[in-house]
Amino acid sequence: MKLYKYPSPDLWSGICARPLQDNRKFIPGVMEILSAVQKKGDAALRDFSKKFDGVEPDSLAVTEAEIKEAAKRISPQLKAALKQAKKNIEAFHRSQKEASKKIAPMSGISCWRESRPIEKVGLYIPGGSAPLFSTVLMLGLPARLAGCKEVVLCTPCNKDQEVHPAVLYAASLCGIQKIFKAGGAQAIAAMAYGTESIPAVFKIFGPGNQYVTMAKQLVQNKVAIDMPAGPSEVLVIADDTANPRFVAADLLAQAEHGPDSQVVCITTRAGFVKKIEAAIAAQLKTLPRKDIAAKALEHSRIVVVKSLKEAVELSNFYAPEHLILACKTGTGLLKSITAAGSVFIGNHSPESAGDYASGTNHTLPTNGYAAAYSGVSLDSFYKKITFQQLTAKGLKNIAATVTTMAEGEGLQGHSNAVKIRLSNQ
Structure with a gap:
């Protein structure tokens, strides 16, 4: 990690720069995929699955028998964990429901606003080395609570034509029945334009690689998307009350997502730096994904500042996806936070809790978009309609x-x- 000691504000832009990504190079290839799916439908999906994933599914739709079989392959411990996470996520998102309020700005005039569920939504769940079954809960549960009539889930299958069993089990917990074996940009195209098997939707949710991200951006002339996205990131603010081992663990937890992830630590304690670095080195050795985490650390930063006030100002400038406050957190400090996807307060609030089971949503704005965008919530699955009567x-x-x-x-x-x-x- 690169160290900056007491940098002046004119250096903040460089410190806060994300790993350089030139997504323009993906546009031609993604455009070709979108066009092919529009023209050839399911046939194009099978062709791309064979080309990119080495498998050509006999059927794109996941059957009820496959869902039942998947449940048998999940350990009792994981089932219990998913059910507990489901309970917490439902409770938090259910609390976001708002009653409609009528106002009378003038005598004889009534105005109000009501929520209506987006009727058709599409959820993209990545496969690969870390199948994100937790994201199924984060997207599927608020979609159900909002009352979306049709929920379509796309996720890639393996070479045995199987979807990860935990993904299917999580989908069953959310009541999702329309599940399809399609991944990558071609899955986004299918949900945007529709094919013989996969229905077109009105809004697409979910993370993905650079091809998926670019596809979501390019189909916005046809459908809505949850938010712009980039690689995952965390920023930790640490003072003399922080535990260096905890901070190191939080930084590594985010770094293991991918080599383009970014982790940042801002501390008011110069002597804290070596302790963090030593803890990172010790813990990194034990991680199965240590090579990925090590690459992410190459473009990550530790910044020493003079005060918590300056630390928060720098954090707001960075606008992190995840912000961990391993520091004294009075009301004034919390109120001064203006740009963050989700905030974790105190030494016993790891970002992992929000990723899985505390109840808040883990689908959050990255790449500085937290300055203007919110994370996924119940509102993400609604459209708001205003009414007036004179x-x-x-x-x-x-x-x-x-x-x-x-x-x-x-x-x-x-x-x-x-x-x-x-x-x-």
């Missing part, structure tokens, strides 16, 4: 305001829509 008296009360503004913009038809009603009163 009585004859209410229209009369607001008529002069509306007609004056409409005519000021040169839109006489708008003005007439009011005047013609007044003339009938």
Whole structure:
């Protein structure tokens, strides 16, 4: 990890730079995939599965028998863990439901807003070396709580045409029945445009590699997506109350996601640096994914600052996906945090808890997007519709305001829509 001691604010941009990614090079290849799926449907999905994953599924749809068989292959311990995580995630997201409130800005005028579920949503769950069955819960449960009528899940299968059993079991816990063996950019294309087997949806959720990310960006002229995304990241703020071993463990937990992940530690204690580095070195040796984590550490940073106030300012500038506060956390400190996907407070709040089971959602904005975007929530699966109702008296009360503004913009038809009603009163 690269060390910066007491850097001036003019150096923050360089410190906060993410690993350079030129995603433009993926555009031609992803465009080709999108076009092929649009034209050839299921046949294109099978061709790409054979080309990229070395398997050509006999059927894209996962059967009920496969889901039942998957449940038998899950250990009782993992089943219990998934059920506990489900309970917590449901509780947190259910608490986000809001009652509709009517207001009367003027006599005779009522305005209110109501939530309506997005009818068709698509969930993408990566496979590969770390199948993210936890993401099934994070996306599938709020989709169900919101009342989405159709939930489509796409995930790649292995060379034996099997989907990871934990992914299928988690999907069954969420009541998801439309599951398809499709991965990569081609799965995003299928959910955006529809094929013979896979229904088109209105919004697509879920993480993925650079091809998946680019595909999501390119299909936005057809469907909505959850948020822009980049490699995962964590920022830890540590003062003299922090435990160096805990901090090292949190940094490594994020670094093992991938070689392009980024971890940052900001500390007010210069003597803390060597302790963190020693703890990282000791713990790294024990990780099965140590080679991946080591590559991520190559472009990660430790920054020494003068105060917690400056540490929070630098963190807000970085806008991390995950922010861990291994420091004194008074109310003032928490209120000063303005840009973070999810915040973990105190020495006993590892980011892993939020990744799996505390209840908050782990689908979060990365790459600095936390400055403007929120993580996935119950609201992500709703669209908000506004309503207004005017009585004859209410229209009369607001008529002069509306007609004056409409005519000021040169839109006489708008003005007439009011005047013609007044003339009938």
